[in-house]
Amino acid sequence: GNSVTQMEGPVTLSEEAFLTINCTYTATGYPSLFWYVQYPGEGLQLLLKATKADDKGSNKGFEATYRKETTSFHLEKGSVQVSDSAVYFCALIQGAQKLVFGQGTRLTINP
Amino acid sequence: DTAVSQTPKYLVTQMGNDKSIKCEQNLGHDTMYWYKQDSKKFLKIMFSYNNKELIINETVPNRFSPKSPDKAHLNLHINSLELGDSAVYFCASGNPQGRSYEQYFGPGTRLTVT
Secondary structure, rough: OOOEOOOOOOOOOOOOOOOEEEEEEEOOOEEEEEEEEEOOOOEEEEEEEEEOOOOOOEEEEEEEEEOOOOOOOOEEEOOOOOHHOEEEEEEEOOOOEEEEOOEEEEEEOOO | OEEEEEEEEEEOOOOOOOOOEEEOOOOOEEEEEEEEEEOOOEEEEEEEEOOOOEEEEEOOOOEEEEEEEEEEEEHHHHOOEEEEHHHEEEEEEEEEEHHHEEEEEOOOOEEEEE
């Protein structure tokens, strides 16, 4: 079945550091890919998405590129802020329309 | 205006009780979902309904019964609560028929069974 694997956390960085959170997936065909973010005590918010190979999703300084050849959708940000501290989830959707999530990566940014 | 809302936000109850969580969306979406997030933050789908019809039932115990009175509401009723039911439950909505596959989530209901 479909699955998503994210890099294990927690990840701790200093403010203005470069961020990469790795995400790879297993699926047949071409799923749509997403990054969701969960701030402390809140629900999930859609951060960005990509629906076909080589698409780049971007939002709030975050970017991720749909790489079919490596089945990856890594999340990047050039300069993180304390307010980016949250749990980040990579997810895919295909066919039956159910989101399949990775295990989540907790990110902490220190000032 | 809140897009996807859930009540209650917190629910503390004893084993064996029956409880319900309500969800409403005002986005005009046709499809609604329930997800469960365990203590390790892992998220898994439980159910989805499209226009009041059950589409996905992801091997959830039959103590869990979703009910959709109309396409804007999807409630979750849980009978005979067990300790292992403690989790955060998220409602979501989306419009996959429109080929826009993102889903919008409610704030979650933290259920604690003692």
